[in-house]
Amino acid sequence: MTQEINLKSEISATQTGLRLDQALAELFPDYSRTRIKEWILSDAVYVDGVMVNKPREKVFELQQIEINATLEEEVHAAAQAIELDIVYEDDDILVINKQAGLVVHPGAGNADGTLMNALLHHCPNIEHVPRAGIVHRLDKDTTGLMVVAKTVEAQTHLVAALQAREITREYEAIVLGTMTAGGTVDEPIGRHPTKRTHMAVHHSGKPAVTHYRVAEKFRNHTRLRLRLESGRTHQIRVHMAYIGHVLVGDPVYGGRPKPPKAASPEFFEILKNFKRQALHAVRLELAHPVTCEIMSWTAPIPEDMVILTKALRQDTLEHPIEY
Template structure:
């Protein structure tokens, strides 16, 4: 179902000089910044009767803001008995090792069967916490560690820590191409201008930083350890594709499998059959929101990535890397 909304407000003295999206977030706190930005870009916002479609537009005191938009009413998620791999839990937080194929939030095409549905079944009181306590996301086919808040207070603390970059999130990935050294990708990310389900490096986008280092080199692939400073949608996948080292199996940003020359038929079939991005959230470190204790968790590399790594080692042994 859709809902027609009409919101009106006035820019205050304390908001003078702010960007439009920042000011609207303060004026209409019931709506997410993502939704507000979508409104701006779609032409749903007027300032003093004039449509404005630039989030960075500066605003000034006494300007009249009006929002005329249509939104999809949020469907209340239901509890479902879905198995979760919970590796830590107390009265305030729980940490899950998410399996491949599990969507985090209900949405278009995934009305149920999500992590949120599973959390509502495992911990019914979590329905009183926004987004069922989910603090950060992993893509459907990315595996690994996620922290979930069981109380509003814990969620508030963890969201603030995430924004302050005080939560450490490290990933394992296998990418195309042989990388000689680690580095940093510091490129802004925004939704793709025409392919709206995809993200892209766009210079007017949100600041996004990914650090990476080489863990193991193969003949035509590299195993990486990555650390995020920001947490944009598809960030690692987009940044690696941007520098020409797409993730193995990435169905969106990776393209067709590219086996190295003289690869065995078995190795080629393994690459062709790897249907998800080879990405795993391997390490999570944070200060507990109640005790302030620094806590660290590690999630074992999933079987499909272990088998892929073994095959890459065999291929490299059969065709040693020659450094000139």
Template sequence: MTQEINLKSEITATQTGQRLDQTLAELFPDYSRTRIKEWIQTGSVYVDGVVQTKPREKVLEGQEVQVEAMLQEETKAEAQAIDLNIVYEDDHIIVINKQAGLVVHPGAGNSDGTLLNALLHHCPAIELVPRAGIVHRLDKDTTGLMVVAKTVEAQTHLVAALQAREIVREYEAIVQGTIISGGTVDEPIDRHPTKRTHMAVVHNGKPAVTHYRVAEKYRAHTRLRLRLESGRTHQIRVHMAHIGHVLVGDPVYAGRPRPPKGVTPEFFEVYMGFKRQALHAIRLELAHPFTFEVMSWQAPIPEDMVTLTRALREDTKANPADY
């Protein structure tokens, strides 16, 4: 599938002397600098009717610039009929409440059956958008809200908003140990130096900031509300492990489940049966990429976390001396 792009504008006085790629990014902000540079280098950009192939070429006031390009299919994956819990959709974006067990992108061990495959089936035109419009991820077993762009223009705006920290993403998590008060973890994250499937706090890693506050305390656990400033892989899981409060059920960072002493058989069954990280993207807020209206959504806590929370409350009531 392809889509024809035809853009036209005139260089202003303030843009005189600027690079061509910089100027086009200003004139056509719906498209990324990378895409604009590609269009220039492939001969799709004309200045006063003459093809220009050098992104560094300087421009002058009054020159007419034109882009005649084709948006090619970006995503080489199979469309698959996979149920999606769509909480909002219009011509520009889709907001999804992702279920546990759904991988976002195809990869090693997950060549299909992913959110990307589902999006291609639900909205075939999204194959023209890089990564099928996915602008941020949730881990396979993390549930909750994600926004997906249906057009290149919407994706460009959402990626920029994400980088500018203008998209609010809040999570609920249940961690081991009792946390007295909220705080912030400001520690860089990168690949673990020896365990290549793990992430870790690394001194020369990418900046990562996680804010958290206490939502509810239990005998030996805490329910937290968290907000991200950055979006590193496994960020919440790594940051909580770093401060000594791993997420309940986390198969990567928590190790073998360790229920507190003196629990009932019912609690033991619920706790040991929780096989994923207790993490849910509960709230999403952003400015719509087309209307710029500030929009917000909330996703109900999934049933398995509700059951776990109920069990933790009952355990706390049954062991008041330890609380």
């Protein structure tokens, strides 16, 4: 369960010169320093109407503070023996290739059987790290690479690197429609005004930037490579829907099967049976939070997307694109 909260206050004379995180801890003592720092790093804190995401920023008397954040109910997860595809592991971090159908952490409708449960079983000491070391999320049916911190120090560094856009995350997707060129979508994303489980491009949302390039064109679909500058909920799915190219199979944003004219029954069957968004986190690059070594990993395209891509190629071969 989540709760939308709005907090407002004013910096006092005695708080002049304090760091933002220190001042907020004094202004809002009901919330932990860790939670306050998370809010600052997640662009939820505004000083005199301007978003500030640096905990060390100095504050001054009479400045107006506002926090617009989502307060997540604390979930006490149990360790469960769930198989993980571990790509890399050392004393500080863990990189996994997440399978489709695996929810990242417990919540409404998913009390257990999540990545968090699996992490607590694989690495019991991770229970001492907030959110069991989870730094960023992938949607339930999105596959691919995720980094997890095994210590509080590693998590702090990785969260800061993510906010500073120092972690590279590349995705592969298949969308409806033939795209002629790549580009960038720079549109804010927030909660849908009427559908609370949906996100949408909205002027009052948080900044979100998605870069994309065409990797392969098909008759009525396109394979894309995408790179995120921000990490909003459903970002790629929402941005692609916004520009009229919904992800194939997306159950939320309308990626229903739309076979091209004269498509074979076999091709239509593959398209119809693709029940998840065709999205895979294919590449991850970051500076190790302790050694500072630049590290990079890639995850092979999952079998269902490989089969879909082959079917799209065959369909295009049988019905060449006309320019």
